[in-house]
Amino acid sequence: MRNINGKINGDLSLNDDAEIHGMVTGTITVLSGVSLFLHGLCGKNLIVEKNAKAIVHGMVSGNIENRGGNLEVYGLVVGRVLEISGITLIDKNALIQNK
Numbered sequence: 001m002r003n004i005n006g007k008i009n010g011d012l013s014l015n016d017d018a019e020i021h022g023m024v025t026g027t028i029t030v031l032s033g034v035s036l037f038l039h040g041l042c043g044k045n046l047i048v049e050k051n052a053k054a055i056v057h058g059m060v061s062g063n064i065e066n067r068g069g070n071l072e073v074y075g076l077v078v079g080r081v082l083e084i085s086g087i088t089l090i091d092k093n094a095l096i097q098n099k
Helices: none
Strands: 002-004 012-014 018-020 028-030 035-038 046-048 053-056 064-073 081-090
Touching: 028 035, 046 053
Parallel strands: 002 018, 012 028, 018 035, 028 046, 035 053, 046 064, 053 064, 064 081
Antiparallel strands: none
16 A cells, blocks of 8 residues: 655546545546545545545545445545445535535
8 A cells, every 4th residue: 555645736546555644736536446545635526436445534625526436434525525326425524515
């Protein structure tokens, strides 16, 4: 698993498992078969592709799109959570600002 602690400018496509404690200024895309543990900040959108997994404890400044993966949200989403397909769990203590 890759650990990301600093700042990444722009978009990030993950093709291997990652844990992010830092900041990505753009959109994060979690590709099929990959797991993301987000404790830091996603500056734009988070996209979870089919058969991918994302667990969000941190903050997403845009929307989260679940396109067929497994998504768990425990943190803050400034935009909306869009469940196109897949499994989405939103914890009772998570904060979704634009439902």
